[in-house]
Amino acid sequence: SQTIHQWPATLVQPVGSPLSLECTVEGTSNPNLYWYRQAAGRGLQLLFYSVGIGQISSEVPQNLSASRPQDRQFILSSKKLLLSDSGFYLCAWSRGSDTEAFFGQGTRLTVV
């Protein structure tokens, strides 16, 4: 069966510090990968998606970047965090464009 791992679960970082959140998928190959951000009590905003190694599409201009160095690894990064980067970050994968996405457990990021 397929599983998705996302870490860390919680993170408190000072303003201006770098960020690296990692997500890996097991049990499937060539998944579509996604990073979402969820503000408190709100819906999910798509940040990045990837259909293959090294292929990243950005949905909104922001202080974040994403990379896919391996088929089942997706990384969300920032060189300098802003207070507004605080939120709940979710990684997800899907088999294709017309199938459901499976989500990781999320990372609660607090920038102080």
Added chain:
Amino acid sequence: GESVGLHLPTLSVQEGDNSIINCAYSNSASDYFIWYKQESGKGPQFIIDIRSNMDKRQGQRVTVLLNKTVKHLSLQIAATQPGDSAVYFCAERAGGFKTIFGAGTRLFVKA
């Protein structure tokens, strides 16, 4: 731009009653719709999906109805249980890979 919204931000139901969560979408080109359940502090879990060539789909205790004429989607939960308490999101996809989520409806189940 495209948006997916919800009629009711919160819904409170008695245990054993049926729940109906509604969702409106604005992109007439959307052809795939998904309902997710999110419990506090966790990632969303897939509940049920429906493609635009259907108007109804049933799962275990859940039914999704799609009305393309008025661009409306609903999730019906039969015999609601305390474990159904969560935030429910509808989501749409208009081809490609971009899934747009609504703001969510919080369901409270009273024992």
